Amino acid sequence: MTNPRSGCPINLTLETLGDRWSLIVIRDIMFGNRRHFRELLTGSDERIASNILADRLKRLVEAGLLTKADDPTHKQKAVYSLTERAIDLVPLLVQMGAWGRRHLPVTHEMSIRQELLEEGGPTLWDDFMDELRTLHLGAPPRGDSASVLERLTTAYRRALKQK
Amino acid sequence: MTNPRSGCPINLTLETLGDRWSLIVIRDIMFGNRRHFRELLTGSDERIASNILADRLKRLVEAGLLTKADDPTHKQKAVYSLTERAIDLVPLLVQMGAWGRRHLPVTHEMSIRQELLEEGGPTLWDDFMDELRTLHLGAPPRGDSASVLERLTTAYRRALKQK
DNA sequence: GCAACTGGTTGCATAATACAACCACATTGG
DNA sequence: CCAATGTGGTTGTATTATGCAACCAGTTGC
Numbered sequence: 001m002t003n004p005r006s007g008c009p010i011n012l013t014l015e016t017l018g019d020r021w022s023l024i025v026i027r028d029i030m031f032g033n034r035r036h037f038r039e040l041l042t043g044s045d046e047r048i049a050s051n052i053l054a055d056r057l058k059r060l061v062e063a064g065l066l067t068k069a070d071d072p073t074h075k076q077k078a079v080y081s082l083t084e085r086a087i088d089l090v091p092l093l094v095q096m097g098a099w100g101r102r103h104l105p106v107t108h109e110m111s112i113r114q115e116l117l118e119e120g121g122p123t124l125w126d127d128f129m130d131e132l133r134t135l136h137l138g139a140p141p142r143g144d145s146a147s148v149l150e151r152l153t154t155a156y157r158r159a160l161k162q163k
Numbered sequence: 164m165t166n167p168r169s170g171c172p173i174n175l176t177l178e179t180l181g182d183r184w185s186l187i188v189i190r191d192i193m194f195g196n197r198r199h200f201r202e203l204l205t206g207s208d209e210r211i212a213s214n215i216l217a218d219r220l221k222r223l224v225e226a227g228l229l230t231k232a233d234d235p236t237h238k239q240k241a242v243y244s245l246t247e248r249a250i251d252l253v254p255l256l257v258q259m260g261a262w263g264r265r266h267l268p269v270t271h272e273m274s275i276r277q278e279l280l281e282e283g284g285p286t287l288w289d290d291f292m293d294e295l296r297t298l299h300l301g302a303p304p305r306g307d308s309a310s311v312l313e314r315l316t317t318a319y320r321r322a323l324k325q326k
Numbered sequence: 327g328c329a330a331c332t333g334g335t336t337g338c339a340t341a342a343t344a345c346a347a348c349c350a351c352a353t354t355g356g
Numbered sequence: 357c358c359a360a361t362g363t364g365g366t367t368g369t370a371t372t373a374t375g376c377a378a379c380c381a382g383t384t385g386c
Contacts, residue, residue, distance in 0.1 A: 007270030107170025
């Protein structure tokens with residue numbers, strides 16, 4: 001953002017993340033733990049195009065929301081990680097999901113994780129954020145009882161099977 | 164949204180509001196109490212183009228976020244009002260502003276209202292939402308001590324003068 | 327009668343997005 | 357060694373969205 005339209009917090013957030021794909025990419029890295037290009041390209045229902053994905057990853061790295069690193073297991077593989085700035089989007093993403101669940105035609109299986117996050121409230125969000133810090137920033141694990149991400153993923157997979 | 168890309172709550176919210184202008188329009192109606200086309204066109208720093216504004220107003224009405232009504236004082240005037248669905252965006256907008264304030268180069272005078280909303284917490288948001296309901300939906304006033312919108316506006320004007 | 331105000335529309339240029347095909351290099355299995 | 361598959365993308369083209377400036381017809385106040 002070289003020339004922001006204004007210094008309003010809402011506007012600046014919109015200029016950074018206000019498009020149809022950026023938050024989808026972050027959602028998939030955050031909740032799906034997809035760390036590679038191909039996983040992000042083929043993993044989700046929304047079917048992002050490869051050039052758009054490449055562009056968004058580049059922009060998000062430039063905006064300080066992601067970092068890109070080499071994967072030691074494969075010379076061509078790149079690993080994308082969330083930064084603290086992106087982890088700090090958790091409450092915003094939860095609110096987005098909550099509003100969507102209240103007002104838009106969501107499907108059950110895509111809402112189950114959202115439902116759990118809403119029920120858990122800010123305490124659970126904080127646990128989740130801490131977990132993301134160990135997963136993406138290499139922070140020391142806080143030795144929590146059960147992984148939030150695992151709980152979300154298990155519930156999601158169960159809902160998928162029921163379908 | 165005739166063909167949603169997926170039934171994910173976050174995605175559906177993004178398909179509804181994920182562009183650079185929709186939430187700016189809602190922000191101005193909500194926090195600036197701008198109810199007419201011209202007020203929305205010329206009132207804010209971001210300088211929206213008239214065709215974009217017209218298009219967004221139309222879409223937001225279609226999406227059930229705004230209603231359009233005739234203004235009795237002027238045959239050509241249209242009054243735009245928030246629906247319950249839009250009022251329900253308050254927590255999301257607060258989170259957006261909070262994130263922007265933490266991570267982006269916001270200006271003081273455009274952050275002051277955001278700051279007050281963050282300090283006030285969910286209790287204040289609820290008061291504000293109730294106030295919006297009386298203002299936009301004609302709900303009976305809840306007889307609150309001081310209008311939240313007034314408090315926000317006063318603080319904003321004071322910050323503007325100091326500049 | 328006329329200037330200012332009302333909510334827009336129109337035309338054109340540029341930018342973003344979508345879709346499909348393609349690519350060079352790396353790794354794996356036989 | 358070789359072929360199949362996996363890797364992160366790029367390229368080309370078509371469509372759609374956005375941005376900008378000019379314009380417009382009806383309404384109101386004086």
